[in-house]
Amino acid sequence: MNSTLVSIVIFNIVMALIVSLVFVPVLVWMERRVAGFMQDRLGPNRCNIAGVRLGGLVQSFADMLKLVFKEDYRAGAVKEKMLFTLSPVIVFATAYLSFMAIPFADDLVIDDKSYIMQALPMEFGMLWILAFAGLGIYGLMLGGWASNNKYSLLGGIRAAAQVVSYEAVMGLSIVSMLIVYGSIHMGDMVRFQGNLVWGFIPAWGIIVQPVAAILFIITAFAETNRAPFDIAEGESEIVGGFHTEYSAMRFGLFFVGEYIAMGVASALIVTLFLGGYQIPWLNTEVLKNNITTIFAVLIVTIPILSYMFAGWIKKNNVWLDKNDARNRETKWLITGIVIINIIIILFLGIFLLFGIGENGVNISVAALQVMTFVVKLLMMNFFFIWVRWTLARFRYDQLQNLAWKVLLPIAIANVFITGTFVVMLGV
């Protein structure tokens, strides 16, 4: 227990907190704005703090505050009071705990000692996530049952049936990935994806195993109860499904848990199939050897990108009334961007001029990889939202037919073919 270990563990846990809990308002904002744009409207963009709106992001915080201060109403018909309260907690806790096994960067080497960059430094990552994916469903089932409401019960039953069917397919698609990667340690999987196929294509899971990738993405949608698989809360049929009877923060926990589950699913897809923290063509070794070049490139590109971003803000946030509070937002945002730029360039310049030693190189590589991971995660989350607002909800029988009659045979065939290939090629 030295201070390096402690600080790395704390960093990773804080990182897990940021990408799960802190991202929830961001995801809600993304969801509502993207939905707005897809339906040819603007979405929430008026909520502000002294004129600062951040494109509507403030609305999410207002929504969260509203949920916290709402009346915590529980219908008198609810007899299972403990289970009723416990089920949102289960949904939230399992979703949050799943994040513990996601690697944010390659193993960090400090003073010749290697540290796993996961919130829970263990080598059973894949199994851990499968375990909590299975436990999370209890929240929905027990919530639906404890509500003592037919709609809720139907929602709970639907959620259970759906997750049980899709978990089988998910497990099989993961098995074919495990055969390829030869490990259940998430770090090993991502390291494998740092290699190149035939010398020029990054060996990402989606390129090595496209079928498994498609199966896994479909099942991830089903596991998180997101459209087109959101029959557990199909508003047009069963009111709100399992959360019909919930209000205030009890509902809030379901809501937050759902978004964290989406974040976990995205993180898992990124880690398994989209190269995790790897920057394409630049794996950890290459990054370490060329760190000065990368700093130089960053010093040039960051100001250019910031300039373009500032121009975009100036173009879009214009109000005729000069005293409009919203005009101040442009000024503040651009000042903020300039300050951040100055700080980054100052630091990178100092690093370039004076060198940063071995630990410094490793830490900056890790920082780059964490940022890459976060960007990929946000893009995958956007994909989730995109699909939700594009596809219509499946009917219940279609959903089960898809799982058992289409996806499961494909998954089994994929495992068989992958196994045969791996044995044949002796990889």
Added chain:
Amino acid sequence: MVDIIFLGLAIFAIGGGFGMILFSQPMHSAISLIVTLISLGGIFALLSAPFLFMVQIILYAGAIITLLLFIIMFLNIRDDELPDEPNKNITIIIGAILLIPFNILILKAFNTFPEKSMNILGKDFGSIHSFGMELFNKWLVPFELISMLLLASLVGAVVYARKDKNRDG
């Protein structure tokens, strides 16, 4: 520290077992069973068997009990449909008394175990690699036989669940 965790897990496991037998509402019994299974998983983890711990949670606590709960929810049993169980407490006490000789026997058998050093095993023990090597080298035939047995029961379930054409056309 390990002892405290073990005590906590053991209390949860035994409490869950009691709950499973004593609750009259089937949903509560199933939930108690989940508690027991998860605590057993924790005990596996304490015994340096992380793979078993994970499998216990994925398969037993995750998949099997989900199916159990699913069926209970499907039946949607109301409180007035539950059996009365008039002499429940007396039956439980008699049952417990009848089991005492058996418990004494088990305790005696437990005491005849030879002394062994209780050290924490090496890091490799119970890891997925060594576990897999053991399972697929030494115990391959039993493993395959069990999988055949499971397959047979699966086919049997499908046969039973299939609609009888003679009966309801």
